[in-house]
Amino acid sequence: MTPHDLAIALDPADRRPLYAQVEDAVAGRIARGELAAGTQLPPEGQLTEALGVSRTTIRQTFQNLVRRGLVEIRRGTGTFVAAPKITHELTALSGFVEDMEAQGKTATARVVGRAIVAASARVARQLGVRTGARVVRIQRVRLADGEPISFDDTYLPRELGEPIMADALETRPIFELLEQKYATPLVEAEYRMEAVAAEAEIARALGVLAGAALFVIERTSYAAGHRAVDYEKLYYRGDRVRFTTRPARQPVGIAASTSRKRR
């Protein structure tokens, strides 16, 4: 691609800084689908010349585009339009395979561990068993179109988990097994969400650098009668996913009195 193909026209009447104008022009073309993922951008030097702006300007533009996750630098090769982040809706309880299918992507899993283990205090509290009780632990790397997206550390009560350990976890999601094979429909879940730095083991499994930002969901899913049947820690690559939700405003009086009760 040449700077000409990028079709950027700077408007002398525009009062925004030059780097912001170039940034918005490129971001806009990516958002409109005019620059596909994987497209290589022209080198800094060519852009500098073609647009008549300084190297500092173009560098600032590229830095901002990288930070926004819109382009990625491949060392020694150049700068490329990044694959868009995968968006998951948090408005309903759904599993990885359902989320991926909603985006037209193929979900697969690599099972990296299945074992019967003693429940830590945390796992025990979430599953409603006593500390040290035997539970089933399943560790999987989840992939979308072959790319690692999340590392899932799942704990199941022993009576439900033992048959599931023997199932084809590479292809069948645990939610589906619970609901369809083991007659345990899920009713609701609690999500706790955090941003953390990746520890070495999980970074390796996901193909990111240790310390990279991960979006972590700790999820306890319940069947009828508020029976906890699945406790997971889902470590998502921060550079590949985003989550959305649409909360409504509660009338201020109600919100305040609810908060007070909660305190």
Added chain:
Amino acid sequence: MTPHDLAIALDPADRRPLYAQVEDAVAGRIARGELAAGTQLPPEGQLTEALGVSRTTIRQTFQNLVRRGLVEIRRGTGTFVAAPKITHELTALSGFVEDMEAQGKTATARVVGRAIVAASARVARQLGVRTGARVVRIQRVRLADGEPISFDDTYLPRELGEPIMADALETRPIFELLEQKYATPLVEAEYRMEAVAAEAEIARALGVLAGAALFVIERTSYAAGHRAVDYEKLYYRGDRVRFTTRPARQPVGIAASTSRKRR
């Protein structure tokens, strides 16, 4: 504090690794409120001796506790019980001050920027104005009990934003000003959530290292008639907040057909 005060008893019948037993014992005491935030833990050497375990074991325990955000190492001083993460509920649209008051914390703000700027393509799309239109930008560091928690980059349509620029933004939240002073009740919002590495400027404002994991919420809030009145990027310290939500399960048939429509 001495190892004796920590009151850890290892059970020889427990089959979990030693580091996990010590970790769970300390985590359990923190969770039950028996070890208050700011309590200094005994040094590694003393624990090694008192519990009759190896230095590697205690090191693994401490590493895991740090990673879980339960303890923090203060260089040259020792290891201390960390303040618990602040939990925000995402089930209803609420502002920072409301979230903090619900936790019994005092919210304040440090205003670091207020200006009229040209809307970037992104800001324009979210506020429903044309690119380059004048909008109001307000940048604040939000604090809870005096500790920086988030960096808020807020954009408002000019007609609403200009009077708000002159308001006492150190003490009055923008949601409250919109709803109570400017008769613009909020109805709902769209949240987009991501985990990102902190860039230098925001890291400095929050008192964390560049590259630290941040929980970023991009939020567009709407008044009646789906009129966008407030577009924000909220950069929360990953080590200080978590978010919760409780989605219900949709019957599987419905979820699937909704997804298909959405594709």
